[in-house]
Amino acid sequence: MSGTARKNEIEVEARASQLDAEYVLPTYNRLPLQIVSGRGTEVVGADGRTYLDFVTGLSVNNFGHCHPRVVAAVREQVGRLIHCSNLFLTEPQARVAARLSGLAGGGRVFFSNSGAEANECALKIARKRGTETGGGRIVFVEHSFHGRTIGTLSATGQPSKQAPFGLPLPGYQMVPRHDADALRASFAAGGVAAFIAEPVQGESGVHPLGAEYLQEAETLCRENDAIFIMDEIQTGLGRCGAPFAYQRYGLNPDVVTLAKSLAGGLPIGATIARNAAANVLTAGDHGTTFGGGPVPGAAALVVLDLLEEPGLFARVEQAGRRLEGWLQRLVDKGAAETVRRLGLMVATDLVEPIAREIVTTGIQEGVLVNATSEVTLRFLPPLTVSDEEIDRVGEFLWRHLGDGRQ
Ligand SMILES: *Cc1c(COP(=O)(O)O)cnc(C)c1O
DSSP states (O other): OOHHHHHHHHHHHHHHHHHHHHHSOSOSOOOSOOEEEEEBTEEEETTSOEEEESSHHHHTOTTOBTOHHHHHHHHHHHTTOSOOOTTSOOHHHHHHHHHHHHHHTSOEEEEESSHHHHHHHHHHHHHHHHHHHTOOEEEEEBTOOOOSSHHHHHTOBOHHHHGGGTOSOTTEEEEOTTOHHHHHHHHHTSOEEEEEEOSEETTTTOEEOOHHHHHHHHHHHHHTTOEEEEEOTTTTTTTTSSSSHHHHTTOOOSEEEEOGGGGBTBOOEEEEEOGGGGGSOOTTSOOOSSTTOHHHHHHHHHHHHHTTSTTHHHHHHHHHHHHHHHHHHHHHHTSEEEEEEETTEEEEEESSSOHHHHHHHHHHTTEEOEESSSSEEEEOOOTTOOHHHHHHHHHHHHHHHSGGGO
16 A cells, blocks of 8 residues: 555544544444454454454344345345335345244244334334233343333343433333242233343343243243243344254244344344234334335345355354353463353453453454453354454464463
């Protein structure tokens, strides 16, 4: 790169961060990196450097950045029809619905544009059915994350995120994590409309809720005519080594919500309503202008094809184990306390509160990882990550938390 070109890039980067600081609402603590392009597991910064990306847009670009088949399908679709509203039928939406229903073993789908909206639809199903069955309460789990709208934030088990907005709304009840007795007591009080949980809590640092607890929750829902909702927005579509994480726990949810990776990086949300939940919403009950548009639809069809590639789930498990191996070395070394994992959804709790420092050091050394707290590092590499890429991140961690630090 010539000196002038480099100088221009630096100016462009400075300009964008100035505009961001001045004109974008300051709701995000930005990391010190501006990204301009991506391919596979790598992104390129405005500084011209290449970074190995184990954040993956927060489990969105699960088949890598700018997957050629996603790019081709989107290009083709934007040249044909971008939008026409849900007053009219478009083929990609109908085909994605059929594919998702097939993956989930039955059900009907409502499309939206984000995870929060996918859960909002699930909560509307629960509340409407509750008005018919006398169930007025939504039960959710401590440390969960279901979105930032008023409704979904009410069901998000993080009081610090709720309090500034006077939430939760009436009719939402938090139960402690991993506590089946508390769950039984909550149902015993009567009037439960629904139970909502992530099979593996993502945002709070990869906490699998486990088969036993969730099976109990499902049984309680059945016994009390309540709706069992699995938020698979982060765990679904291969991330946990299966189409849905609930399948690894042998569950049969009434509602499954999806978003993040479904459209290869384009905004989409999907709410799969099954069993008793499938016939609750009728014409006029719900809607959205953009939901299920043909462009994200075309991308989703490619993602669903990629998800069917033979050997994918076995590879996810194998890659997850390899990454876990590196983290286990940190535990053995006394630098980390635990490793938690399902498939390629992986986290470790460090002994010292330096997770955010590791993230910043990673940026300096060309490795992107995520911290969910002062001690927790979360890893969400693309499902297509190679052993060599895992080892590069493992070696980075080992340099700073293992041998390098003794
Ligand atoms: C990301 C996420 C959401 C919210 O999705 P948005 O698209 O940000 O609204 C909800 N639930 C879970 C489990 C998530 O990981």
